[in-house]
Amino acid sequence: MAAKTKTDATEALKQLTYLASAMKAPRIIEAAARLADHARDAGWTHEEYLAAVLEREVAARNASGAQLRIRAAGFAARKTIEEFDFDAQPAVRQQIAALASGGFLTEARNVVLLGPPGTGKTHLATGLGIAAANHGHRVLFATATDWVIRLSDAHRAGRLPHELARLRRYGLIIVDEVGYLPFEQDAANLFFQLVSSRYEHASLILTSNLPFSGWGGVFGDQVVAAAMIDRVVHHADVLTLKGASYRLRNRGIDTLPSIRETADHQPH
Ligand code: ADP
Ligand code: MG
Numbered sequence: 001m002a003a004k005t006k007t008d009a010t011e012a013l014k015q016l017t018y019l020a021s022a023m024k025a026p027r028i029i030e031a032a033a034r035l036a037d038h039a040r041d042a043g044w045t046h047e048e049y050l051a052a053v054l055e056r057e058v059a060a061r062n063a064s065g066a067q068l069r070i071r072a073a074g075f076a077a078r079k080t081i082e083e084f085d086f087d088a089q090p091a092v093r094q095q096i097a098a099l100a101s102g103g104f105l106t107e108a109r110n111v112v113l114l115g116p117p118g119t120g121k122t123h124l125a126t127g128l129g130i131a132a133a134n135h136g137h138r139v140l141f142a143t144a145t146d147w148v149i150r151l152s153d154a155h156r157a158g159r160l161p162h163e164l165a166r167l168r169r170y171g172l173i174i175v176d177e178v179g180y181l182p183f184e185q186d187a188a189n190l191f192f193q194l195v196s197s198r199y200e201h202a203s204l205i206l207t208s209n210l211p212f213s214g215w216g217g218v219f220g221d222q223v224v225a226a227a228m229i230d231r232v233v234h235h236a237d238v239l240t241l242k243g244a245s246y247r248l249r250n251r252g253i254d255t256l257p258s259i260r261e262t263a264d265h266q267p268h
Pocket of ligand 1: 079083084085086088089115116117118119120121122123124246247
């Protein structure tokens with residue numbers, strides 16, 4: 001760093017110390033100094049840096065910051081593990097309890113939830129996300145389709161590496177509904193880059209109504225799909241939910257074609 005820049009930075013931090021204490025926001029001083037070099041190295045924008053600094057202050061004020069992280073995650077609905085009826089899915093009770101303690105996040109392991117529609121994949125992915133936020137991890141939730149749109153936008157703007165680096169700051173990214181819609185081949189490559197960039201750095205939760213054997217069709221490329229699945233499952237818990245849709249329970253409807261088709265996760 002040039003001498004002048006360093007002096008300028010020191011001066012600015014001095015001024016920040018004064019301003020932060022005038023605002024009675026003492027954690028800004030520490031966060032501003034601590035995040036400055038990191039922000040420069042990672043190429044954060046001014047807005048991102050300011051948001052990160054302010055977020056530290058707000059998170060600290062807000063007892064644990066968990067509510068802030070849960071709101072920022074973008075869950076489709078707030079569903080907790082406590083609200084899940086494990087009598088409907090007894091086989092995953094213990095695994096989910098272990099995952100909810102958050103150990104998989106510190107090890108950058110992944111979770112894959114497979115099963116027919118309505119069996120609780122989105123509910124459990126959300127519940128694990130809320131548990132992660134409560135454990136202090138930053139979380140982002142979106143459908144696979146939304147992730148592809150986001151990554152395509154970044155790619156078109158020439159900012160994909162920056163976006164992937166930014167996303168690595170999230171301890172958990174949830175990709176819901178892999179397989180509901182087929183992707184373009186470009187999308188498959190973008191998705192592969194997301195998976196690769198997080199591999200052994202930070203966790204992913206993926207949900208799908210298709211067995212892995214059906215992912216090649218979704219991604220329109222068997223080779224890319226196989227390479228991606230390989231990275232996802234290398235350090236992953238794969239949980240398979242079974243049975244009829246919880247939405248349709250007690251209604252005498254248990255013969256939806258999709259349920260029949262995927263109940264045993266046979267390749268098709
Ligand atoms: P999927 O993502 O597998 O299609 P969802 O997680 O969206 O299924 O579940 C459909 C609805 O049924 C949601 O409202 C969810 O909260 C509820 N649900 C599913 N399984 C259970 C369960 N075992 N206990 C409580 N609610 C459940
Ligand atoms: Mg779902």
